[in-house]
Amino acid sequence: MASASAFTFKRPSVIPGFGITLGFALFYLSLIVLIPLSSTFLKSTELGWDGFWQTVTHPRVVASYRVSFGASLAAAAVNLFAGLLVAWVLVRYRFPGKRLIDALVDLPFALPTAVAGISLTALYAGNGWIGQYLEPLGLKVAFTPVGITVALIFIGLPFVVRSVQPVLQELEPELEEAAASLGASRFTTFRRVILPSLMPALLTGFALAFARGLGEYGSVIFIAGNMPMISEITPLLIITKLEQYDYAGATAIAVAMLLISFVLLLLINLLQWWSRKRHTE
Amino acid sequence: MSSKHSLVLTEAPWLRVVLITLALTFVALFLLLPLAAVITEALRNGVEAYWEAIVEPDALAAIRLTLTAAAIAVPLNLVFGVCAAWAIAKHDFRGKNLLVTLIDLPFAVSPVISGLIYVLMFGMQGWLGPWLAEHDIKIVFAVPGIVLATIFVTFPFVARELIPVMQEQGTEEEEAALTLGANGWQTFWRVTLPNIKWGLLYGVILCNARAMGEFGAVSVVSGHIRGQTNTLPLHVEILYNEYNFVAAFATASLLALLALVTLAVKSFVEWRAAQQAAAARNAEPPASVGSLA
Numbered sequence: 001m002a003s004a005s006a007f008t009f010k011r012p013s014v015i016p017g018f019g020i021t022l023g024f025a026l027f028y029l030s031l032i033v034l035i036p037l038s039s040t041f042l043k044s045t046e047l048g049w050d051g052f053w054q055t056v057t058h059p060r061v062v063a064s065y066r067v068s069f070g071a072s073l074a075a076a077a078v079n080l081f082a083g084l085l086v087a088w089v090l091v092r093y094r095f096p097g098k099r100l101i102d103a104l105v106d107l108p109f110a111l112p113t114a115v116a117g118i119s120l121t122a123l124y125a126g127n128g129w130i131g132q133y134l135e136p137l138g139l140k141v142a143f144t145p146v147g148i149t150v151a152l153i154f155i156g157l158p159f160v161v162r163s164v165q166p167v168l169q170e171l172e173p174e175l176e177e178a179a180a181s182l183g184a185s186r187f188t189t190f191r192r193v194i195l196p197s198l199m200p201a202l203l204t205g206f207a208l209a210f211a212r213g214l215g216e217y218g219s220v221i222f223i224a225g226n227m228p229m230i231s232e233i234t235p236l237l238i239i240t241k242l243e244q245y246d247y248a249g250a251t252a253i254a255v256a257m258l259l260i261s262f263v264l265l266l267l268i269n270l271l272q273w274w275s276r277k278r279h280t281e
Numbered sequence: 282m283s284s285k286h287s288l289v290l291t292e293a294p295w296l297r298v299v300l301i302t303l304a305l306t307f308v309a310l311f312l313l314l315p316l317a318a319v320i321t322e323a324l325r326n327g328v329e330a331y332w333e334a335i336v337e338p339d340a341l342a343a344i345r346l347t348l349t350a351a352a353i354a355v356p357l358n359l360v361f362g363v364c365a366a367w368a369i370a371k372h373d374f375r376g377k378n379l380l381v382t383l384i385d386l387p388f389a390v391s392p393v394i395s396g397l398i399y400v401l402m403f404g405m406q407g408w409l410g411p412w413l414a415e416h417d418i419k420i421v422f423a424v425p426g427i428v429l430a431t432i433f434v435t436f437p438f439v440a441r442e443l444i445p446v447m448q449e450q451g452t453e454e455e456e457a458a459l460t461l462g463a464n465g466w467q468t469f470w471r472v473t474l475p476n477i478k479w480g481l482l483y484g485v486i487l488c489n490a491r492a493m494g495e496f497g498a499v500s501v502v503s504g505h506i507r508g509q510t511n512t513l514p515l516h517v518e519i520l521y522n523e524y525n526f527v528a529a530f531a532t533a534s535l536l537a538l539l540a541l542v543t544l545a546v547k548s549f550v551e552w553r554a555a556q557q558a559a560a561a562r563n564a565e566p567p568a569s570v571g572s573l574a
Contacts, residue, residue, distance in 0.1 A: 009374055009375050010372060010373065010374040010375070011372070011373035011374070013371070013372055013373070013452070014456055014459055014460075015371045015372065015452055015455050015456065015459070015465075015468075016459075016464075016465035016468075017367060017368075017465050017469075018368055018371075018372045018374075020364075021363075021364040021365070021367040021368040022364075022368035022372075022374070024360075024361070024364045025361060025364045025365040025368055025380075026380075028357075028361045028364075029361075029365075029380075029383060029384065032429075032432055032433055032436060033383070033386055033387060033433065033436060034383070035402075036398035036399060036401070036402050036433070037386070037390070037398055039398055039401040039402050039407075039408065040394070040397065040398055040401060043401050082304075082307050082311075085300065085303060085304050085307070086304045086307065086308060088300065088304075089300055089301050089304040089305075090304075092291070093297055093300070093301055095301050095305075099548075101304075101305070101308055102548075103544050103545070103547070103548045104308060104312050104313070104544070105308070105312070106544055106547065107312050107316065107540060107544065108312070109487070109490075110487075110490045110494075110539075110540035110541075110543040110544050110547075111315075111316075111494070111536070111537060111540040112493070112494025112495070112496060112513075112514050112533075112536045112539075112540070113392075113494070113496050113497070113514075114494075114496040114514040114515075114517050114518055114533070114536075115319060115494070115514070115517065115533040115536045115537055115540075116315060118319075118517065118521050118529060118530065118533060119315040119316075119318045119319045119322075119530075119533070120315055122318050122322055122526075122530075123314055123315060123318050128318075129314065129318065130310075130314070153311060154311050154312075154315065157311065157312075186291075186292055186293075211389060214391070215389075215390065215391025215392065215393070215394070216391075216392075217391065217392050217393050217496065217497035217500075218392070218496035218497050218500075218514070222521065235391050235392070235393040235394075235497065236393075238391075238393050238394065238397060239393055239500075239501065242397065242400065242501065245406075247400070247401065247404070247406050250397060251397070251401065254391075254393075254394045254397055257391055257394060258390065258394060261389045261390060261391070262389065264389070265382070265385070265386075265389040269382065
């Protein structure tokens, strides 16, 4: 913004409707999102600092952070590789059914989480299509933290694919040609030329998948088994506390989660800004 | 585009086959199988049992409530999305980036918390709870709470699709229309809307899919009263927890069908939008030459 407009709120424009559209947007945003969200922070002050701290550091709650963080991190890491692979194959190669696969990648966005939850549980239970082959190998998936990770892999995949795909599509072939003509092997070109340009998008996808995994509820609770200290996720603890009418306790955990989410949101915004900057340079 | 790559530089054929196979295996394992499992489990006891589970009164009530919640949430968020995008994309003002971030906020919040906030506002122990009870208004553990939670979780969809589309469009066409004497409403209706219709439809489809499929947030504010405050996803959960697997998966298959329709329409919209963009690109050079002459 130029210094001339330093004291104006809005740059003048002939396009009408600014006041009413912004007014309505702010009103609706406050009513639906901002005021209700701030109620969590106000409610959590009821406990006082000590009560708040005791609630959010209770061993059972800490165990749930471990489960939620561990499973989300593991799932996001799997998706980092799988997402890159799927995006790569979709952008670079031709094969029958490619458009169908491309459309199918968004299934986790479109499929209600409860449906994903019961379906994955049916697949990975001891007598399920996949579970019956894994169980004899000593690998129990359903009703363990591994099952939570599987559900979060499902939920997180499109985040990585859809972050990487457009960047990969617009990567200039000249760079790869230059690397190859300078004698780099295909693998070296990939590692030293392609991967660095994909890095911001990959990290963005990773962070998005991770953030979504932390808060995910519907797809996880069916397959998790929900055993306290072992396979209980943090969002479920909020529900448990609510069912015991412990509103302040539920809110304290919610506030802890919200703070983590906001930090992640900030991080994602920074990553996207970095990605855009890099892309336009 | 891909042909250019394959001519110049690519991986060895065997590696390509390996990578494609790996990617397809992953997609089949994690995306196709869950879909197939829903349908198989739903039809386990034959078509008749399937049909019975769907036309059962509680299931029909759940379908009705799901449609009602979406029918309220989607239009409201549509109006909000258009207003927000108009203010943000067509005007320059301070704090714009902050506003864009705030609009995305519901995506960063766990669904469970999205439900919790309305319990804190309108529940018996909540701020407005006592007042609401006095006036015999029920919001939480009733239909209004379900609608509110649905609005919250689908809040950003339309706005976040429209903002980039409208930003890319710029303001020149609107300014031209206004100079030619069109009023604001005519300008929006005749100039802006045709330009953004695919982006708008895209946002509405995603918004609708989430509105009908939301589970966590709705689960917190619903009283889980059969036939009254159960949406389709909640109905699936209840049936599943009662070990009524065939009925649970039959109900779930309706939602899976919704997801497939969503994906199909979404692909169609993407295809049409790409076509429109290509047509615009092709039309541009002669137009600019004309204006120069």
